[in-house]
Every structure is written in C-alpha cells, then in structure tokens.
Amino acid sequence: MTAGGEDQHLAVLLLLIWTHGPLAREDLARHLPTWPADVMAARLGRLVALQLISVCTQGAPTLYGPDLNCSDVAARQVYARLSGACACRHCGCTDEWGCPDGCWWVAEDVCSSCQGAPLTA
Ligand SMILES: [Zn+2]
Ligand SMILES: [Zn+2]
Numbered sequence: 001m002t003a004g005g006e007d008q009h010l011a012v013l014l015l016l017i018w019t020h021g022p023l024a025r026e027d028l029a030r031h032l033p034t035w036p037a038d039v040m041a042a043r044l045g046r047l048v049a050l051q052l053i054s055v056c057t058q059g060a061p062t063l064y065g066p067d068l069n070c071s072d073v074a075a076r077q078v079y080a081r082l083s084g085a086c087a088c089r090h091c092g093c094t095d096e097w098g099c100p101d102g103c104w105w106v107a108e109d110v111c112s113s114c115q116g117a118p119l120t121a
Helices: 006-022 025-031 037-050 072-083
Strands: 053-056 063-066 105-107
Touching: 006 025, 006 053, 006 063, 006 072, 006 105, 025 037, 037 053
Parallel strands: none
Antiparallel strands: 053 063
C-alpha cells in the first residue's frame, strides 16, 4: 500500500458521493462520523476543485453530488489512483466501484465490460 492516507480519505468520499449522492453535509457526516466538520469541508473542497463533484446550493440543505461534466469512467480512474486499488486498465473500475451494470475480472487488469465478452454461464 503506497497511497497516502489523505488520498485514501478522498477516495472514500468520492466513492460515497458518486454511489449515494447527491448527499447533504449531514448525510456525509453520518457515513463518515469520525471526520471533524472542518476536515470534511476541506476534503469536499478538494474534490470540487478537482471537478469530480458538484455542489448544489439551490434550496436547503446544500447537496454534494457527482459532477455531470465528469464521466463515471474518469471518476473511477481517479478513485483507483487515490485508493491504490487494482483497477481495470480501460475503465478504471475496481472491486469497490465496478461498472454500472456490474462486471467481473477477466484478467488482472481488464474487467468483463471492457473485454466485450458475451455473457455465458
Ligand atoms: Zn473495465
Ligand atoms: Zn468494469
């Protein structure tokens, strides 16, 4: 494991927001109860600055969700880099964050979606 601790935390937050978002700060705090509010704010700020998540301030509460300009492939690739997880070399999916329709490993770094293999029993 070579990824830094802070990168790991950003990876967790990114995955949470992309798989469960949009989420309010309160929801995020419930998922990540050990994070102080200022740490949460700083990490959210970093993901926003990286254009991975978007902030919706219309209405209350403020919601954090996937950035619509960012493809899920790009987000998965960032997640893989931050978390240090083994990822598909094409689409960046990992054990924690697979393709939307589900996938499995056909090689060490290729998932079934990217192989284009037909579904067989
Ligand atoms: Zn793939
Ligand atoms: Zn996949």
